[in-house]
Amino acid sequence: MAGTRFDLEPSIKALLRDLGVSVPRVLGRAELPSDLFARRPIELSVAEYYRFWSALDAEAVAAGRTDIAVELGNAISAEMFSPPMFAALCSPNLATAATRLAAHKPLVGPLRIDVDTDHDGRLTIALRWPTAEEPPPLLAAGELVFWVALARIGTRESIHPTAVTAPASVRPNAALRSFLGTRPTTSETTSLTFTALDANRPFLTENDQMWQVFAPDLRRRLFDLQAAASVADRVRAALLETLPGGDPSISGVTSELAVSPRTLQRRLRDEGTTFQTVLADTRQNLARHYLRQRDVRTSEIAYLLGYADTNSFYRAFKSWTGTTPEAARLELAST
Incomplete structure (x- = not known):
């Protein structure tokens, strides 16, 4: 990690409102400024980032909503503008999208992504958090859901990972298991594995011209993030x-x-x-x-x-x- 502050995507405010979650209440629970989403860029420390996701989880539970991770996944769409995600959707397939997001993930959160392809072509995406402690359960579950949603949005196919691992704090309910298509096994690592077929299945959203437009700006933002530390x-x-x-x-x-x-x-x-x-x-x-x-x-x-x-x-x-x-x-x- 180059520094200790990371971007929170402004689009998450619209996402939470679409889900009927009170943004002011979440910010209050997390002890974050009430005008946070009016700031540009929205930068949080690791502790603040974790508090935001813990507060969102607590707010959802208080409202009797136990499937908020799946709700977030179902609400993600290609129309929700986020430069790194848009760049991923411009990719030819999930394997390339994972590589591109691995390079630029520090722009949108305290997370390192390790991408590995085995001799059979299976793609494993492992998520590494910046501290020894486990991430908030909703954040870990949300990352798992995000990758599955990304694959489905790009291919318009009902893709499921063949294996999923998650920290013990992530307790997969029926909705999460159904969304992922498999029950996560307990591990210190948060990861997903996709078949070679699904990893290389063409993205219908592929747009190399748009990627050429976005790539220089993403590289500049990443350099600025590292240099600004x-x-x-x-x-x-x-x-x-x-x-x-x-x-x-x-x-x-x-x-x-x-x-x-x-x-x-x-x-x-x-x-x-x-x-x-x-x-x-x-x-x-x-x-x-x-x-x-x-x-x-x-x-x-x-x-x-x-x-x-x-x-x-x-x-x-x-x-x-x-x-x-x-x-x-x-x-x-x-x-």
Whole structure:
């Protein structure tokens, strides 16, 4: 990941309204600005992005809607403009679309896509999230649904993956199993596998001329995203990788970024911050995110934040907030 902020497609606002979901209520639950969709670009941190999808899930459940992932999939259409998706639909087939989206996915979310074709031509699309924690269940399920919807929109055929894997937090109900055509098996990886026939089935939406128009702009946006990442952004991104492994040290980060500790400290000073400040801010933001997850114990949060013991986490959290993790969890649960 080049940075720690990612685009949220403006078209999702129209999609939610089409589904009768209250956008203001979702933003309120996620503690995001009420004018978020009036901003351009709509950029969220990983924690904010995850909060948005968790809030959408909670809002749907509160309204008695348990099939929101499938509803989102059924509502996706070629007419919903999104440059990366439009570029995918301009592709000759699903295999090419997957490769193009893998290159440009950072433009629309905190996700890396690995595309693999085996010796029999079967296509596997694996989705890698930027942190060690599992993504919100709706986000993972929504990505699975998206790929199936994309294949169907492009080919106008009722395509089903032959195999699907998903984190344990994704509990496939009857509607999701029916949409996917198979029951996901539990795995740390979110992935779909398609037959060689379906991977290479022609997209009726193929338009190479439009792809030639969109490709330079997508490359420019991706370059701008990478170039715009500050040194502090890159440190935060590296910490998301090193903290769950128990390494909060500057040496762990400099190893990820391929710079010396002295150079990193100097560049951070030029931006008006320090490594310890970025580390503390990253830990505090992650702590609040983890505390929203009722099944993550305080001792586990301490481990995920790279603390040697729970007491060290308690002391740090008290210095940040003036309260304890348990009190903060109760407060966050009531909002």
